[in-house]
Amino acid sequence: MEPRHAYVHVPFCRHRCGYCDFSLVAGRDDLIDRYFAALAVELERVREPLDLDTLYLGGGTPSHLGPDGLRRLFDLLHVKLRPVAGAEVSIECNPEDVTAALAEAALACGVTRASLGAQSLDAATLRALDRSHAADDVRRTVALLGERGLAVNVDLMTAAPGQSLDAVERDLDAAIAIGPQHVSVYCLTWEKGTAFEGLRRTGALAAADEGDERAMFEAAIDRLEAAGYEHEEVSNFARPGHRCRHNEAYWDCRPWEAFGPGAARFDGRTRITNHRSPVTWMNRVLTGDDVTGDVDAMDAEAAARERLVVGLRRRAGVERAAFRAASGLDLDDLAAPAITRWVVQGLATDDGATIRLTRAGLLVSDSLWADVLLPKG
Ligand code: SF4
Numbered sequence: 185m186e187p188r189h190a191y192v193h194v195p196f197c198r199h200r201c202g203y204c205d206f207s208l209v210a211g212r213d214d215l216i217d218r219y220f221a222a223l224a225v226e227l228e229r230v231r232e233p234l235d236l237d238t239l240y241l242g243g244g245t246p247s248h249l250g251p252d253g254l255r256r257l258f259d260l261l262h263v264k265l266r267p268v269a270g271a272e273v274s275i276e277c278n279p280e281d282v283t284a285a286l287a288e289a290a291l292a293c294g295v296t297r298a299s300l301g302a303q304s305l306d307a308a309t310l311r312a313l314d315r316s317h318a319a320d321d322v323r324r325t326v327a328l329l330g331e332r333g334l335a336v337n338v339d340l341m342t343a344a345p346g347q348s349l350d351a352v353e354r355d356l357d358a359a360i361a362i363g364p365q366h367v368s369v370y371c372l373t374w375e376k377g378t379a380f381e382g383l384r385r386t387g388a389l390a391a392a393d394e395g396d397e398r399a400m401f402e403a404a405i406d407r408l409e410a411a412g413y414e415h416e417e418v419s420n421f422a423r424p425g426h427r428c429r430h431n432e433a434y435w436d437c438r439p440w441e442a443f444g445p446g447a448a449r450f451d452g453r454t455r456i457t458n459h460r461s462p463v464t465w466m467n468r469v470l471t472g473d474d475v476t477g478d479v480d481a482m483d484a485e486a487a488a489r490e491r492l493v494v495g496l497r498r499r500a501g502v503e504r505a506a507f508r509a510a511s512g513l514d515l516d517d518l519a520a521p522a523i524t525r526w527v528v529q530g531l532a533t534d535d536g537a538t539i540r541l542t543r544a545g546l547l548v549s550d551s552l553w554a555d556v557l558l559p560k561g
Pocket residue numbers: 196197198199200201204205206208243244245278301
């Protein structure tokens with residue numbers, strides 16, 4: 185089955201935020217022409233143009249390319265990646281990049297949805313997160329995109345250095361007040377090799393304690409649900425009718441294509457990830473070398489176990505019959521002991537047809553997956 189979903193990684197940012205370990209170069213706009221040349225070559229991997237239901241441009245910061253760069257990028261992509269009528273086309277944006285000209289260019293390129301790396305609307309938290317935009321940039325940008333009919337997602341981060349529960353609650357209220365169709369809430373993770381992790385090791389920065397992290401997550405669920413957002417997946421909240429269809433394709437484990445450094449494509453069984461260094465990826469593509477960084481080839485059981493984990497992250501949970509139809513395997517053969525244990529502990533409910541994590545389960549969900557992916561005995 186040809187994929188109907190595609191991801192394109194745009195690895196450029198103005199500066200690297202201290203917590204970020206994504207595949208990108210900062211302050212290297214001299215590489216943009218080379219990136220376009222490499223992307224054109226990588227797209228040749230697709231023999232016939234793909235009809236797409238969703239196309240997602242992430243990064244890095246696609247909006248860093250500016251209006252002309254965006255038009256150039258879409259001209260290149262449209263040769264092989266063809267969103268069908270009614271498709272969802274998303275781009276990630278940084279608030280400081282979004283101008284009327286950029287929004288107009290995005291619309292002209294067929295973009296329907298912007299995902300805004302806001303992280304916070306509080307000056308102290310933005311400083312603590314090493315972000316280069318101001319809270320007013322977020323407000324201005326959401327209004328500017330909304331006026332042009334683009335759906336908007338706002339990314340928020342919790343557990344930033346020094347951030348209190350009060351500050352998280354104020355951020356949630358401020359985000360709700362500007363009216364995005366979708367909100368994603370992520371807890372700061374301290375990735376190896378980042379500036380933040382180095383500062384944490386010296387004691388200059390401290391991570392929030394686990395109890396505070398959970399309270400922040402619960403505040404996000406309470407406030408966003410009270411404001412009319414549906415909690416669709418651990419980190420994602422959407423107004424009715426505004427779920428991200430690209431995310432849903434990932435969560436349904438449908439096949440997708442992916443291009444660019446660090447981009448991972450999936451055919452339903454095997455995930456192939458490109459080399460994550462932007463410079464190495466460009467050099468290898470342009471010299472005809474293999475750009476594969478990692479191959480995760482799953483057998484039917486491993487793929488089914490992954491499907492179960494991804495499905496349980498959704499509030500709708502996993503329906504036994506649908507799971508069997510999609511994976512060919514019986515959910516209880518894979519995970520009955522874990523599910524029974526979770527139900528007894530109040531971490532999941534099971535009505536015989538569908539298994540869902542409870543709020544208590546969602547709060548500790550990352551610690552549950554090993555029970556499904558690596559079953560004991
Ligand atoms: S803007 Fe986003 S992708 Fe770029 S460095 Fe900051 S967190 Fe990373």
